Every structure is written in C-alpha cells, then in structure tokens.
Amino acid sequence: MKVGIPRALLFYYYYPLWKTFFEELGCEVVTSGNTTKELIDKGIKASVPEICVPIKILNGHVLELLDSGVDYVFIPRMMSIRKGEFFCPKFMGLPDMVRHSLPGAQGKVLYPKISSLSDDISDDALYLELGEALGVSHKQIKEALKEGREVWKKFRNKSKEGHTIAEAMDYVMTGKEPEKQEDCTITIGLMGYVYDVYDEFVSMGIVDKLKDMGVRVLTFEMMDEEMLDRELDFMKKRLFWTFSNKLLAAGYKFLKDKNIDGVIHVTAFGCGPDSLIGKLMEIDSIEYGKPFMTIRVDEHTGENHLLTRIEAFVDMIQRKKVKSLKEAE
Amino acid sequence: MKVAFPYMGTTVIYKKLLELLGHEVIEPPEPTQRTIDLGVKYSPEFACFPLKVVLGSYIEAVEMGAETIVTSGGHGPCRAGFYGETHKKILKNLGYDVDIIVFDAYKRDKMGTIKRVLKVKNGKSWITVWKAINVVYAMAKALDRIEKRIEKMRAYEVHKGECTKAWKTIKEWFDHDVKTIKDVEMTEMKSHKLLDEIKLVEVPEEEKIRIGIVGEIYVVMEQSINLRIEETLGNLGAEVERSQYLSEWIDYNIMPGAARKEHELYILKKGEKYIEEIIGGHAKQTVGHIVDYAERGFDGVIHLMPFACLPELVSQSIIPTIGKEHNIPVLTLSIDEQTGTANTLTRLEAFIDLIRNNKRTKTA
Numbered sequence: 115m116k117v118g119i120p121r122a123l124l125f126y127y128y129y130p131l132w133k134t135f136f137e138e139l140g141c142e143v144v145t146s147g148n149t150t151k152e153l154i155d156k157g158i159k160a161s162v163p164e165i166c167v168p169i170k171i172l173n174g175h176v177l178e179l180l181d182s183g184v185d186y187v188f189i190p191r192m193m194s195i196r197k198g199e200f201f202c203p204k205f206m207g208l209p210d211m212v213r214h215s216l217p218g219a220q221g222k223v224l225y226p227k228i229s230s231l232s233d234d235i236s237d238d239a240l241y242l243e244l245g246e247a248l249g250v251s252h253k254q255i256k257e258a259l260k261e262g263r264e265v266w267k268k269f270r271n272k273s274k275e276g277h278t279i280a281e282a283m284d285y286v287m288t289g290k291e292p293e294k295q296e297d298c299t300i301t302i303g304l305m306g307y308v309y310d311v312y313d314e315f316v317s318m319g320i321v322d323k324l325k326d327m328g329v330r331v332l333t334f335e336m337m338d339e340e341m342l343d344r345e346l347d348f349m350k351k352r353l354f355w356t357f358s359n360k361l362l363a364a365g366y367k368f369l370k371d372k373n374i375d376g377v378i379h380v381t382a383f384g385c386g387p388d389s390l391i392g393k394l395m396e397i398d399s400i401e402y403g404k405p406f407m408t409i410r411v412d413e414h415t416g417e418n419h420l421l422t423r424i425e426a427f428v429d430m431i432q433r434k435k436v437k438s439l440k441e442a443e
Numbered sequence: 444m445k446v447a448f449p450y451m452g453t454t455v456i457y458k459k460l461l462e463l464l465g466h467e468v469i470e471p472p473e474p475t476q477r478t479i480d481l482g483v484k485y486s487p488e489f490a491c492f493p494l495k496v497v498l499g500s501y502i503e504a505v506e507m508g509a510e511t512i513v514t515s516g517g518h519g520p521c522r523a524g525f526y527g528e529t530h531k532k533i534l535k536n537l538g539y540d541v542d543i544i545v546f547d548a549y550k551r552d553k554m555g556t557i558k559r560v561l562k563v564k565n566g567k568s569w570i571t572v573w574k575a576i577n578v579v580y581a582m583a584k585a586l587d588r589i590e591k592r593i594e595k596m597r598a599y600e601v602h603k604g605e606c607t608k609a610w611k612t613i614k615e616w617f618d619h620d621v622k623t624i625k626d627v628e629m630t631e632m633k634s635h636k637l638l639d640e641i642k643l644v645e646v647p648e649e650e651k652i653r654i655g656i657v658g659e660i661y662v663v664m665e666q667s668i669n670l671r672i673e674e675t676l677g678n679l680g681a682e683v684e685r686s687q688y689l690s691e692w693i694d695y696n697i698m699p700g701a702a703r704k705e706h707e708l709y710i711l712k713k714g715e716k717y718i719e720e721i722i723g724g725h726a727k728q729t730v731g732h733i734v735d736y737a738e739r740g741f742d743g744v745i746h747l748m749p750f751a752c753l754p755e756l757v758s759q760s761i762i763p764t765i766g767k768e769h770n771i772p773v774l775t776l777s778i779d780e781q782t783g784t785a786n787t788l789t790r791l792e793a794f795i796d797l798i799r800n801n802k803r804t805k806t807a
C-alpha cells in the first residue's frame with residue numbers, strides 16, 4: 115500500500131515519526147517533491163484566494179501525490195499539543211478542506227485526530243483508527259509507533275544540538291553527521307514556522323544564505339521546549355496557537371539574549387497569527403534595541419530582492435558590532 | 444457608574460439589561476464611517492475587522508462619557524480571545540480611563556467570572572438580577588420573532604422602506620416601554636399590529652425567493668457594516684433569514700439546560716459531514732446552516748466573513764462542494780473597511796437575478 119506524505123506544513127517537524135510508522139507497518143511511503151513554481155501554481159488554482167501561502171502550497175503537494183497514484187494521502191487533523199491551546203484553525207480544518215475541495219481526494223485521505231499534551235504525538239490511541247484502512251492490528255500500530263517515536267526523538271535531539279531541520283532529517287535518514295560551522299562572528303535568531311523556513315521555495319534557502327555569510331542561525335526548534343514555554347510566563351494570556359507561541363517565545367528569548375545580534379521573522383503572505391506575532395516583536399524589539407527585520411514572502415517574491423535585504427541586514431549588524439567593540443576599547 | 448457595551452445587532456437588549464440593574468447606560472451610536480475609521484486607525488493591522496469596528500465603537504462610547512464597558516470574550520479557539528486584552532491596552536495608551544469587564548467562558552475562569560458578575564450586579568439583590576435576566580431574555584425572544592417577520596415581509600412591501608421604519612419604531616418602544624415581562628408581551632402585540640398595517644404585494648408562492656445568511660457572527664448580525672444586507676436583499680425582492688439571532692446565541696452560550704442548546708447542536712450535526720470538529724469561530728455552524736437552508740428549500744445563501752478570517756476561510760474552501768452536493772447557490776462576501784458598496788451591490792443583484800432565472804426555467 116502506498117501512503118503519500120505531502121512535503122508541506124508539519125512534514126518538517128514530524129516526518130521522521132510518520133515515515134517510520136508507516137514503513138514499520140509495511141506501507142510504501144511516498145513524499146511529494148520540493149516546492150516548485152508549477153506546484154504552487156497548481157495549489158493556488160485549487161485554493162480560495164485569501165488563504166495563506168502555506169496552505170496553497172500544501173494543496174499543490176497533495177495534488178501531486180494524488181496524481182502520482184498513491185492509495186492514501188496522510189493529512190492528520192492537528193488539534194492540540196498543549197493543554198488549553200490549539201493549532202491554527204486551518205490546521206484543525208485541514209483534512210476537511212482537502213477532502214471537500216481537492217478533486218480526487220474524497221475517500222483517499224487518512225486523517226487521525228491528533229490531540230496530545232506535548233510535542234510527542236506518538237501515542238497509539240491517536241492512530242488506532244487507521245487500523246482498518248491499513249489492515250493492521252492495534253498491536254502492530256503500537257509497535258510501529260514505538261519505532262517512530264525513537265527516530266523522532268533522535269531527530270529532535272539533533273535539532274536541539276543546534277542543527278537545522280534539513281541536517282537533522284538527513285542525520286536520522288542516512289546517518290550523515292552534520293558539518294560543524296566555524297568562525298561565526300554573528301548570530302541571528304530566525305523566527306518562522308518550520309514550513310516557511312525550511313521550504314526552500316518559501317524562504318529561498320535563507321538559512322543556507324545566512325550560513326554562507328558566516329552567520330550562526332538559531333531557530334525555535336533548536337531550543338528546549340520547556341525553556342521556551344517559560345519564556346511566555348509574563349504574558350497574561352498566551353495565544354491560542356501552540357506553534358505561534360513557540361515562535362513568540364523564541365522571539366522574546368532572542369531579544370533578551372546578549373549573544374544574539376539580530377532577529378529575522380520569516381512569514382508567508384496571508385498568515386493571521388503571524389501578523390499578530392510580528393506586531394508584538396516589532397514593538398518590543400525597539401524596546402530591547404535589537405535589530406529586527408521581517409521578510410514576508412508571497413507567491414511572487416523575487417530571490418534577488420531577498421538576498422539584498424539579508425545582506426544589508428547582516429552588514430548593518432556587523433558594523434554595529436565593530437562599532438561597539440571599538441567603543442568598548 | 445456609566446456603562447457601555449459593544450455595538451452588535453439589536454442593542455436595545457444589552458441596554459435594557461444594564462438599565463434594569465440600575466446602571467446609567469451609555470449607548471454607543473450605530474457604527475458609521477467615523478467609527479470604522481477610528482477603529483482602523485487605532486487597531487493593530489492584525490486585528491480582524493469586527494474587532495476594529497468594536498474598538499471604534501468603544502472610543503465613541505468613551506467620548507460620550509462611558510467609564511466601564513461590559514463585553515463578552517471570544518469563544519472558541521481564535522484570535523477573538525485575545526481582543527479584550529488588546530482593547531484594554533489600546534484604550535489605555537490613548538489615555539482613556541475606562542474599565543473593560545470581559546466575560547470569558549465561565550469554565551475557563553470560574554472565580555473571575557463570579558467577581559465580574561458581582562461588579563456588574565451593582566449591589567442589586569439576586570432576585571432583581573434574576574428578574575432582569577428573565578425580562579431581557581423574553582425581550583430578546585420577542586424582538587427576534589418580530590425581526591424574523593420583518594425579514595420576510597420586506598421583500599413584498601408596496602412602499603419601500605416601511606418595514607425598516609417600523610422596525611426602528613418597534614425598537615424604540617421596547618427601549619422606552621418595557622420593564623416587566625408583561626410589558627414585553629404588550630409591546631410585542633402592539634408591534635405585530637403595526638406590521639399588520641404595512642401593505643404588501645401578493646406574490647405567488649412559487650415565485651418567492653428565500654435567502655439564508657450565514658457566517659461569522661459579527662458581520663452577520665451588524666447591519667451597519669454588512670451593506671445592510673437584509674434590507675438590500677429585501678429591496679431586491681428576497682425574503683431573508685439569518686443563521687444567528689441574539690436569543691439563540693444566549694440559548695447556546697449562556698442559558699443553562701440542554702434543551703435550549705438543541706438547535707445549535709442540530710446545526711452542528713448538519714455540518715459534521717463537511718467540518719468534523721469545532722475549529723474556531725463559526726465555521727462549523729456556517730457549513731451546517733448552509734446544509735440546513737438547502738434542506739429547507741431556500742433558494743440561495745449569502746456567506747459573510749471578515750476579510751481573511753481563519754476559520755471562515757476553511758468553510759469558504761468547502762462551500763463550492765456543499766453548493767454542488769446540495770444544489771444551492773452560495774455567494775461569499777468578504778467584509779472589511781474597503782468593502783465597496785457599488786461593486787458588492789452589483790454582485791448581489793447578479794446573484795438574485797441568477798436565482799430568479801433558475802426558478803423561472805424550473806417552473807416553465
């Protein structure tokens with residue numbers, strides 16, 4: 115049986131878990147290719163105009179998988195991974211949207227309801243409903259998830275050592291150890307959902323570009339979850355959406371941390387939660403006197419333009435740093 | 444203590460409740476362009492349109508002397524839950540000395556809710572409070588019955604504008620004349636008599652057009668920002684029914700007792716096939732209501748959503764399928780400060796024309 119996992123949204127956070135899980139159950143796992151212009155165009159055509167870019171991209175990936183003749187596409191209903199918090203409504207309604215708006219999707223979507231108390235979503239109770247479609251037993255599901263959990267933990271731990279998702283993914287899939295980055299004079303905190311930052315098409319490879327400039331990059335998923343969680347203790351009311359809270363927490367940590375020289379927020383066009391986070395950061399970064407820049411990507415942003423802006427930002431930080439070093443002398 | 448409330452729909456109801464509790468009530472004016480401009484100017488861009496308008500309305504209330512604003516918090520997992528806090532901050536930054544009492548879902552914060560109730564209770568005895576609630580509840584029910592009647596009649600009035608004028612008069616009556624349940628009954632009777640006098644054109648049953656209005660609660664209920672959709676459709680010759688009425692909202696969100704929740708649960712059930720879970724806002728209700736209208740033989744549905752509303756974008760994505768499967772045309776209008784009247788009006792006219800033509804070919 116062929117199960118397709120779209121290379122979009124939380125693919126970048128949970129793929130090692132889901133891939134292992136399905137393979138342990140004897141399924142063939144197929145992923146869609148990297149996001150391309152054609153793929154986005156397909157997604158745009160299949161989406162309502164006002165919806166955010168990441169959902170349009172997801173639609174493109176799902177269409178590609180359906181075209182490739184998979185038996186099922188895996189689009190879990192992400193409800194919650196923290197008590198009292200939820201996912202952005204578009205995640206919660208995602209399987210509904212896909213089933214009822216993409217041609218050929220009806221009857222082909224596997225969508226277990228994921229509702230858990232932590233980022234670890236490998237509890238077998240959440241996946242039991244898949245037993246029937248996949249023709250596997252409770253016990254098999256449980257065991258497959260155990261394997262999946264282990265791979266996923268390895269993946270997360272690699273991230274937390276300061277490696278990017280791409281590197282951590284590579285590490286658990288092929289065993290390749292990430293290269294050490296040396297001689298960094300500047301560290302930049304990068305705020306952004308994993309599906310924006312690590313989709314090369316959306317972020318235009320911003321992480322690698324920064325690294326090439328000799329910048330060390332820090333993102334929320336490299337940080338300890340509990341530490342992040344405490345970062346927001348000062349807020350009277352946390353946001354409703356967990357991943358937005360993670361970004362915001364990382365953002366505040368970046369603002370306070372003396373070792374971080376600047377903050378970049380990568381956001382895709384049409385994201386409601388991000389507009390809220392972005393505003394908070396914009397105001398508070400001034401208070402902390404930390405350089406802050408927003409990169410908003412839409413379906414048409416040009417690559418050159420982006421590179422110029424990043425270079426200017428890094429330059430500015432460098433000069434600022436040199437200046438303050440001189441002043442300190 | 445001078446108390447105000449956010450402006451939404453039939454506001455005499457909130458006003459009455461606060462008055463019966465002995466507060467001096469400041470009624471904010473119906474939102475105008477100025478309200479919207481104020482709201483847009485002082486809200487962060489991320490705020491959804493309804494909350495911008497409400498902020499504008501708060502500012503106007505404060506200008507009129509309001510010292511306290513009573514409101515309900517957001518329901519369901521969405522941005523709205525964040526607004527109470529945001530509004531407080533903004534008003535404070537603007538230098539307005541005003542207290543905002545936000546009633547959140549009782550379950551989330553029991554002690555807090557009780558404290559807030561005591562504040563609003565204003566030292567009145569619980570019996571007074573209970574009586575006030577009952578009067579207001581009866582009034583909400585009565586006003587909704589009357590409004591529903593008007594929404595049907597308007598399509599056929601001989602002299603355009605009569606129904607709207609009568610509705611205004613009726614709301615004034617309720618505002619001035621009602622103190623007890625008995626008053627509610629009397630005033631409702633009087634209102635129906637007033638409506639009886641409006642001359643209507645006879646239209647054969649098979650030519651009648653019935654349109655349901657669904658979507659996010661604020662843009663569905665607040666006529667001043669949704670192009671007065673009910674009047675507009677009425678003038679185009681269509682009967683209208685909204686998916687939301689205040690008394691039903693009270694039934695579902697405030698009044699205890701399972702029976703009162705039945706209607707809402709019934710609607711949610713209807714939406715189940717298309718959106719299985721509550722995903723925030725009113726998305727699931729929206730799809731449920733569309734199915735319900737289709738099954739009840741309505742001719743079309745208008746779906747209203749604030750621009751870029753997260754949950755309503757999910758329903759919007761699914762609506763073409765629902766429309767096809769249930770054979771009912773649905774028009775989505777996304778509402779914000781730029782909703783141009785002329786362009787939208789043309790779309791509405793075209794929509795009604797289409798429905799009328801379909802009907803003719805069907806009957807012919």
Ligand code: SF4
Nearest residue numbers: 166168202204385386
């Ligand atoms: S969080 Fe933002 S980008 Fe992600 S699905 Fe929701 S609106 Fe889209």
Ligand code: SF4
Nearest residue numbers: 491521523724752753
């Ligand atoms: S339901 Fe829509 S309008 Fe209401 S808070 Fe959520 S996004 Fe905003």
